Amino acid sequence: xxxxxxxxxxxxxxxxxxxxxxxxxxxxxxxxxxxxxxxxxxxxxxxxxxxxxxxxxxxxxxxxxxxxxxxxxxxxxxxxxxxxxxxxxxxxxxxxxxxxxxxxxxxxxxxxxxxxxxxxxxxxxxxxxxxxxxxxxxxxxxxxxxxxxxxxxxxxxxxxxxxxxxxxxxxxxxxxxxx
Amino acid sequence: xxxxxxxxxxxxxxxxxxxxxxxxxxxxxxxxxxxxxxxxxxxxxxxxxxxxxxxxxxxxxxxxxxxxxxxxxxxxxxxxxxxxxxxxxxxxxxxxxxxxxxxxxxxxxxxxxxxxxxxxxxxxxxxxxxxxxxxxxxxxxxxxxxxxxxxxxxxxxxxxxxxxxxxxxxxxxxxxxxxxxxxxxxxxxxxxxxxxxxxxxxxxxxxxxxxxxxxxxxxxxxxxxxxxxxxxxxxxxxxxxxxxxxxxxxxxxxxxxxxxxxxxxxxxxxxxxxxxxxxxxxxxxxxxxxxxxxxxxxxxxxxxxxxxxxxxxxxxxxxxxxxxxxxxxxxxxxxxxxxxxxxxxxxxxxxxxxxxxxxx
Amino acid sequence: xxxxxxxxxxxxxxxxxxxxxxxxxxxxxxxxxxxxxxxxxxxxxxxxxxxxxxxxxxxxxxxxxxxxxxxxxxxxxxxxxxxxxxxxxxxxxxxxxxxxxxxxxxxxxxxxxxxxxxxxxxxxxxxxxxxxxxxxxxxxxxxxxxxxxxxxxxxxxxxxxxxxxxxxxxxxxxxxxxxxxxxxxxxxxxxxxxxxxxxxxxxxxxxxxxxxxxxxxxxxxxxxxxxxxxxxxxxxxxxxxxxx
Numbered sequence: 001x002x003x004x005x006x007x008x009x010x011x012x013x014x015x016x017x018x019x020x021x022x023x024x025x026x027x028x029x030x031x032x033x034x035x036x037x038x039x040x041x042x043x044x045x046x047x048x049x050x051x052x053x054x055x056x057x058x059x060x061x062x063x064x065x066x067x068x069x070x071x072x073x074x075x076x077x078x079x080x081x082x083x084x085x086x087x088x089x090x091x092x093x094x095x096x097x098x099x100x101x102x103x104x105x106x107x108x109x110x111x112x113x114x115x116x117x118x119x120x121x122x123x124x125x126x127x128x129x130x131x132x133x134x135x136x137x138x139x140x141x142x143x144x145x146x147x148x149x150x151x152x153x154x155x156x157x158x159x160x161x162x163x164x165x166x167x168x169x170x171x172x173x174x175x176x177x178x179x
Numbered sequence: 180x181x182x183x184x185x186x187x188x189x190x191x192x193x194x195x196x197x198x199x200x201x202x203x204x205x206x207x208x209x210x211x212x213x214x215x216x217x218x219x220x221x222x223x224x225x226x227x228x229x230x231x232x233x234x235x236x237x238x239x240x241x242x243x244x245x246x247x248x249x250x251x252x253x254x255x256x257x258x259x260x261x262x263x264x265x266x267x268x269x270x271x272x273x274x275x276x277x278x279x280x281x282x283x284x285x286x287x288x289x290x291x292x293x294x295x296x297x298x299x300x301x302x303x304x305x306x307x308x309x310x311x312x313x314x315x316x317x318x319x320x321x322x323x324x325x326x327x328x329x330x331x332x333x334x335x336x337x338x339x340x341x342x343x344x345x346x347x348x349x350x351x352x353x354x355x356x357x358x359x360x361x362x363x364x365x366x367x368x369x370x371x372x373x374x375x376x377x378x379x380x381x382x383x384x385x386x387x388x389x390x391x392x393x394x395x396x397x398x399x400x401x402x403x404x405x406x407x408x409x410x411x412x413x414x415x416x417x418x419x420x421x422x423x424x425x426x427x428x429x430x431x432x433x434x435x436x437x438x439x440x441x442x443x444x445x446x447x448x449x450x451x452x453x454x455x456x457x458x459x460x461x462x463x464x465x466x467x468x469x470x471x472x473x474x475x476x477x478x479x480x481x482x483x484x485x486x487x488x489x490x491x492x493x494x495x496x497x498x499x500x501x502x503x504x505x506x507x508x509x510x511x512x513x514x515x516x517x518x519x520x521x522x523x524x525x526x527x528x529x530x531x532x533x534x535x536x537x538x539x
Numbered sequence: 540x541x542x543x544x545x546x547x548x549x550x551x552x553x554x555x556x557x558x559x560x561x562x563x564x565x566x567x568x569x570x571x572x573x574x575x576x577x578x579x580x581x582x583x584x585x586x587x588x589x590x591x592x593x594x595x596x597x598x599x600x601x602x603x604x605x606x607x608x609x610x611x612x613x614x615x616x617x618x619x620x621x622x623x624x625x626x627x628x629x630x631x632x633x634x635x636x637x638x639x640x641x642x643x644x645x646x647x648x649x650x651x652x653x654x655x656x657x658x659x660x661x662x663x664x665x666x667x668x669x670x671x672x673x674x675x676x677x678x679x680x681x682x683x684x685x686x687x688x689x690x691x692x693x694x695x696x697x698x699x700x701x702x703x704x705x706x707x708x709x710x711x712x713x714x715x716x717x718x719x720x721x722x723x724x725x726x727x728x729x730x731x732x733x734x735x736x737x738x739x740x741x742x743x744x745x746x747x748x749x750x751x752x753x754x755x756x757x758x759x760x761x762x763x764x765x766x767x768x769x770x771x772x773x774x775x776x777x778x779x780x781x782x783x
Contacts, residue, residue, distance in 0.1 A: 020184075020355070027184055027357045035184075035355040039210055039293070060443035062354055065521040202621050228620045232613065233646035240610035240643070244617025247604040248584070248625075252617065270607050375602035375618070377582040377625050384551070386596035388587075388605030 001031075001056045003141055004064045006081050008049035009073025009094070014128025018071060019050035021132055024150050025142035026054040034062035047076065054141055069139060071131060073114075075100055092135055094127070110138055110177050117172045126169035133173020144174065182357035187322045187347070188213035190358055191255075191281060194329040196221060197360065200279070201250040202228035204241035206260060209293040210349035211283035214255040235260040239267030239280075246276040247387040249374030251333050255281035257349070258299050259290060261307075268342050269308030272404070273389025275373075277336035279329070280314070281345045283352040286517035294517025295348035295437060300494035303346045304466040311401050313408050314344040315415065316465040318435040322356040328463075330363055335415065337368045339407050346465060348490070350437050350519070408467065417463035418472055422446055427481045428458030430533050431507075433473060433499045434488040435462050438520060442488050445525035453530045460485075465495070473502035482507050484532050488525055489513045547571035549580050551600050560760030562750035563591060565717040566659060567598055569727045570630070573734050574601060583626040584618055586611040590632035591665040609640020612647035615654045626737060627654040634664045637673040637697050644703070651708025651742040655733045658699060661750040662771065669755035673697045676770055681755075696774060700747045704781035710742035712780040716749035716772060718764035725777075742783075749775055 005022065009015040016037055023033040037050045051067075053059045070085045071092045072078035078091070078098055085091055087106040096115030103109070112134040114127035129151075136142055148167055155163035185193070192214045195203070203222055205215035215231065222229040228245075232238035238254045245252040256264060261282045271278050282303065286296035303316045315335055319325035325347060332343040375387050391397035421443060422428055430449075432442040439461040449455040460473050477485050485503050487496035487510070496511040503509050512528045514520045546552075549571025557563045574580045583601040587593055589608035596603030606614040611629035619627040636644050636658050644656065663681060664670040671681035671688060674696045678687045688696075700712045711733055715726035726748060733744035749771050751763035758766060 023355060024184055027182055033184075033357060036350060037353055039349070039353045059356075059440075060447070061441045061445075061522050062356075063350070063441075063519055065523060202617065204617065230616060230620060230650075232616075233642050236610065237613040237616075237643050237646065240607060240613035241617035241620075243606070243610075244586070244604065244614035245621045246617075247614070248618045248622050250617075250621045252621075266607055267610070274605070375584045375604045376622070377584060377602055378600075379581055384596070384600055384602050386603045386605070388596065388603075390593060390605055 001054070003054045003069060003139065004067045005052040005054070005069040005071065006049060006067040006084065007052065007071040007073075008047070008077030008081055011046050011048045013073045014125070015048045015073055016050055018128050018132050018135075019052045021147060021150060022052050022054065022135070022141065025146040028146050028150065029142055031056060032059050034059045036062050049077065069135070071135060072098065073128075073131070074098065078102060090138060092131060092138070094131060096127070110134055112173060112176050114173070117176060118169055121165060121168050121172065123165055126166055129166045129169035130173035130176070133170040134177045137174035138177045144170065182359055184355055185322055185358050186213060186353070186355045187325060188283065188352040189217045190322050190326050191329050191345070192217035192221070194326040195253050195279065195333070196225055196227070198330040198333040199251050200227065200253050200333065202230075202245045202252050204230050204232050204238040204245075204252070204254050206232050206235045206238050206256065208257045208260045210285060210352050211255050211257045211281065213352070214281060235263035236266065239264040239271075242278050243267050243271050243274070243276060246271065246278045247274065247375050249371040249376055251277070251337075253279040253281070255283065257282065257293075258284045258287050258296070261299065262302070265302070265308035268314060269306070269310055269312060270389050271342045272312035272314065273310060274387050275340040275404070276342075276387070277333075277340055278342045279332045279336055279345070280342055281329075282347065284346065284348045286515065292517035293349060295350040295490060295519060296515070296517055297348060297436060297438065297490040298492070298494065298515065299346065300465065300489070300491060303344055304468070304498070312404060313466050314342045315339065315411060315467070316344045316346050318346045318463060318465050319351060320436050320439045320461065322351065322354065323358045324463075325351055326358050327361070334366045334368065339411060341407060346436070348437050412467035415464055416467055416469045416472065418469040419461045419463060420476065421459040421461070422456065423458035423460065423476050426456060426458065428456045429481060429483050430455065430457045430529050431460055431476055431482055431485045432457060432488050432525070432529065433460045433462070433485055433495070435465060435495065438488050438490055441520055441522055441525055444522040445529065448522050448526040449529055452526060455530055455533050457529060468498045468502065470498070470502040473499065474504060474506060477503040478506040484508045484510055486510045486512055486529055486532060488520065490519060491515055547575050549574040549600050551598055553597060555598055556594060557591065558754040560751060560753035560763055561591070562661065562717050562748065563659065565723060566657065566726070566748055566750070567595065569717075569723070569730050570657065571599060572727065573731045574599070576731065577734055577738065579626045579734070579738070583628065586615045586618070586627070586629040588629070588631040588635040590635050592630050592632055592659065593666070595630050609635050609638070610643055611635065612640065612643040612652070612656065616647055616650070616652050619652055619654045623653070626734065628734070628737075629654065629656045631656060631658055632665065633658070633660045633662065633672040633674040637699050644699075645706070648703045648706045648709045648743045648745070651710075653737055653740055653742060655737045655744045655746070657730065658745065658747040659750045660699070660747055660775065661752040662696070663752050663755045665752050665755055676774055698775060700745065700780040703745055708743050709745060709781060710783045711736050712745040712747070714747040714749065714775055714777050714780060716767050716777060718749070718751065718767040747775070749777070
């Protein structure tokens with residue numbers, strides 16, 4: 001198993017933390033992982049992306065020109081990275097933000113209204129967790145239990161309330177994709 | 180021990196603390212800022228010293244001072260800042276002081292770009308500052324290796340009384356990978372009886388200096404320093420090969436650091452896409468360079484060519500040519516100015532070399 | 540027989556290379572006596588400059604480190620921060636401190652580094668052969684200002700004591716000279732005060748010594764000392780500039 005996942009969007013959409021959650025969980029499950037962020041002025045300019053590799057063998061090149069999955073949190077990211085998705089790959093589209101038409105017949109496309117679902121749960125900030133839920137449900141890259149454990153670890157003590165919200169967002173994201 | 184996920188720059192800083200680094204002197208520059216940031220928080224917690232210097236020039240001279248006092252001292256920067264440190268590095272080498280310097284290199288020349296680059300190979304391996312000296316240069320390809328090499332670097336610097344440079348790049352600084360903190364054997368190192376620590380009853384004062392005003396004296400000093408580099412070449416060579424032993428590679432990719440990771444993938448791609456068997460030769464010590472080891476691999480029957488793959492316009496390729504020394508044709512493939520070669524680019528170029536298409 | 544004068548234990552038993560009439564020897568002696576009287580020969584570390592003082596580590600008896608040109612305050616910072624119990628001092632000329640090393644001295648003073656700087660201001664580059672320094676007086680000739688320093692071309696000389704005194708980390712700055720015996724006695728008092736304040740961990744201490752360079756000024760020793768007490772002391776007023 002080897003997944004090369006490109007995650008891209010605006011700064012502030014939690015793009016980096018979707019990637020970090022995937023590699024944390026992957027590591028927890030014994031996978032070889034790497035996370036490479038974009039950095040510098042392009043971050044200041046408002047777009048962010050990270051390249052995540054999850055593999056059952058040691059990760060050679062941690063950056064890639066073609067990915068197996070793309071998580072596009074906004075339209076510019078979709079336009080930029082959609083052509084790099086392998087045939088038979090998966091594109092996850094945050095359909096709350098990306099309302100434009102898009103199609104590529106040789107890949108599977110999931111449209112996830114991340115922001116709307118998050119808003120329904122009371123906090124738009126957990127839109128990225130909704131997307132993470134969709135990704136793990138559709139790809140089976142890591143298990144829900146591992147991600148939940150991680151969320152409890154991150155949001156402990158006085159932040160425990162946020163753990164419940166994020167787990168709710170994760171579940172809602174999983175439910176949003178019919179697999 | 181359990182694996183932990185660490186960002187490269189922070190892992191390197193933590194590794195230095197675990198290696199007994201007494202003091203860190205730094206100055207902000209992208210993409211290494213997480214190192215001074217981490218040090219500013221954690222060094223005081225360990226009762227160690229952190230100073231944000233007024234410049235890279237001042238930072239390396241603070242390192243020089245602390246090293247002269249017998250302390251384990253470190254600084255970090257990125258390419259333009261490393262250029263500013265060259266004066267101090269020359270003095271550190273001349274005064275025979277141990278120090279560890281991290282270069283999270285970026286594209287140049289001048290201000291260049293903050294994206295990853297290997298264009299500082301010449302500067303790193305040929306001395307960099309004035310005079311006949313070298314820094315030992317260690318080039319990690321992963322966060323785990325960076326962590327291990329940083330800890331080795333302090334011992335090597337003390338062993339040889341010479342600056343040790345970790346040459347990585349922005350990508351290794353910024354990326355996250357799982358690492359293990361290993362139990363490290365303690366190394367027996369020579370006493371620092373040369374340090375300016377105050378005489379405390381010592382008969383003669385210690386005078387740490389790179390000044391040898393009389394030419395014959397200065398020549399002797401140079402010969403002595405050179406003998407240390409010869410010893411490094413005998414005792415400290417490190418390299419790794421993939422697909423070379425027990426297999427019969429048609430082509431050898433020579434590459435270090437980040438590009439070696441790309442080449443590792445390219446080897447698999449060459450096999451799958453073109454049915455070409457390729458091997459990787461990855462120097463870990465760039466100075467001293469494993470010349471003989473690369474020569475032996477390049478001399479094997481069946482090896483049609485060696486390709487130096489770099490994020491530069493061709494720097495390590497000079498050492499690759501010196502190593503191969505006519506045993507096989509040497510080619511170069513590089514991307515420059517902050518661009519990282521893709522696996523496909525490297526594999527396609529290598530395939531064209533095997534088929535006799537590419538020339539250089 | 541009771542000796543009336545003995546050489547300070549703070550000096551090594553060696554010949555100095557300085558020119559006849561040069562002030563360095565006198566200042567070395569004052570530092571050596573200070574180290575001896577404060578009983579810190581055995582604990583102190585001297586940071587030498589690039590310039591005529593480059594060999595000071597061969598003359599003073601304490602441990603020493605030779606710095607790159609102008610970098611002595613950074614080197615001293617590295618030592619003092621890691622060895623806070625050790626007395627540390629830099630010995631720097633005007634080219635070293637006021638020109639190429641101006642950033643290092645300003646920032647050491649700003650941070651209030653707890654070491655002492657002895658600043659030898661003779662208004663000229665001695666070692667390299669009489670080139671213009673930032674402290675060369677208006678009208679004074681130098682090998683790179685053959686017509687004399689001109690305000691329009693070179694600007695006005697830097698008063699380091701006054702400049703550094705605006706910084707909070709500096710607790711003591713005094714300007715002295717060693718042109719005659721009464722001034723030598725005052726200079727000794729200032730140097731000792733600076734070291735004492737360092738030993739009390741008060742902050743950065745700075746003593747500027749107006750020094751004679753008869754060789755590069757092309758003057759006799761007597762004329763050179765008259766130049767120090769005359770035009771130099773007029774532009775660079777003697778006395779305590781700051782004390783907190």
